[in-house]
């Protein structure tokens with residue numbers, strides 16, 4: 001219910017995606033008063049995702065320094081009921097149809113169920129989540145020094161804010177900062193038909209400077225999508241995906257899409273009393289667009305830092321340092337891989353040539369795993 005009174009909270013989180021819910025849970029467990037506002041009516045719906053969820057093995061494969069975090073290890077134990085299909089393999093296809101297979105430790109899920117699960121965990125820990133509540137404005141430079149967070153459902157001030165609003169980073173934008181760079185447009189469809197067992201990726205002119213994917217969701221269903229650098233593909237992305245689905249004889253049941261911030265982490269994840277987590281902090285792997293594990297990890301580190309900030313005066317800036325210590329190297333390598341991919345994945349001939357050269361020497365696998373390609377110093 002909208003009210004003119006200003007509500008004050010210890011911690012305010014904008015967005016109940018994986019990053020926001022993980023942060024909220026950690027904060028509530030640490031005894032911090034925390035409110036999450038979420039603009040959607042139903043958390044996780046509509047999905048903006050290929051819905052490939054990493055298991056713990058995949059997370060620590062990419063970010064080995066996270067292996068010591070018991071809390072995260074436990075967080076990544078998900079109930080079997082939300083796992084629609086195990087994703088044990090990924091195949092990367094060149095334009096001619098040659099493929100390279102590599103192991104994967106992930107599963108397919110409905111984000112509606114996955115995000116709902118994470119939100120439930122946060123609420124069970126004591127966090128308050130308020131849906132149908134969108135941040136619409138932020139009033140800065142007020143007399144009491146506290147920024148005013150204006151929503152369609154009341155006005156809020158808070159000691160610490162977490163921007164978990166996703167790729168468009170609403171808090172940073174409304175405070176006059178800038179959101180993540182290289183926002184990549186994506187479109188996907190939920191389809192049925194003859195579906196492969198593995199997570200398949202297609203490179204080349206089918207998705208110039210990007211890739212097309214098929215992620216099996218079990219029982220003849222899949223999430224099929226295309227993501228390309230903005231402007232790299234002529235025409236309407238949806239039409240290209242429709243053509244691909246027609247060629248593969250797949251029946252489309254629904255559409256979705258969104259933006260993926262592929263420009264790497266924002267310069268500083270902390271600005272004043274605002275901590276940016278997940279996509280809002282540009283923490284997606286630039287070379288493959290995966291962001292769920294980094295969203296959860298950054299939510300955890302933000303929560304940890306804020307707890308210690310309240311309890312023992314730890315600087316909020318520590319959050320940036322810890323997060324970059326754990327993720328910085330892999331994200332940097334991934335960003336470099338993406339820049340090279342932009343050069344070679346524009347045309348079929350260049351994609352084919354590069355993949356035929358890199359495939360046999362393990363370069364494709366290393367690029368996917370965000371480790372240095374063998375030929376990158």
Ligand SMILES: Cc1cc2nc3c(=O)[nH]c(=O)nc-3n(C[C@H](O)[C@H](O)[C@H](O)COP(=O)(O)OP(=O)(O)OC[C@H]3O[C@@H](n4cnc5c(N)ncnc54)[C@H](O)[C@@H]3O)c2cc1C
Pocket residue numbers: 014015016017018019020037038039040044048049050051052053054133134135136164165166167170186187188225256257258259260277278279280284289290291292293295
């Ligand atoms: C098409 C597509 C496919 C993808 N596929 C994968 C994949 O298969 N695997 C993977 O790991 N990653 C994938 N990603 C990336 C992944 O979806 C994100 O990295 C992840 O969701 C980031 O989590 P988050 O919590 O930071 O943000 P989000 O999940 O985007 O959550 C942000 C939340 O904030 C809310 N919000 C936004 N603005 C406001 C506001 N003004 N007020 C209140 N609430 C607000 C939103 O409604 C949303 O619930 C994909 C992304 C896209 C677009």
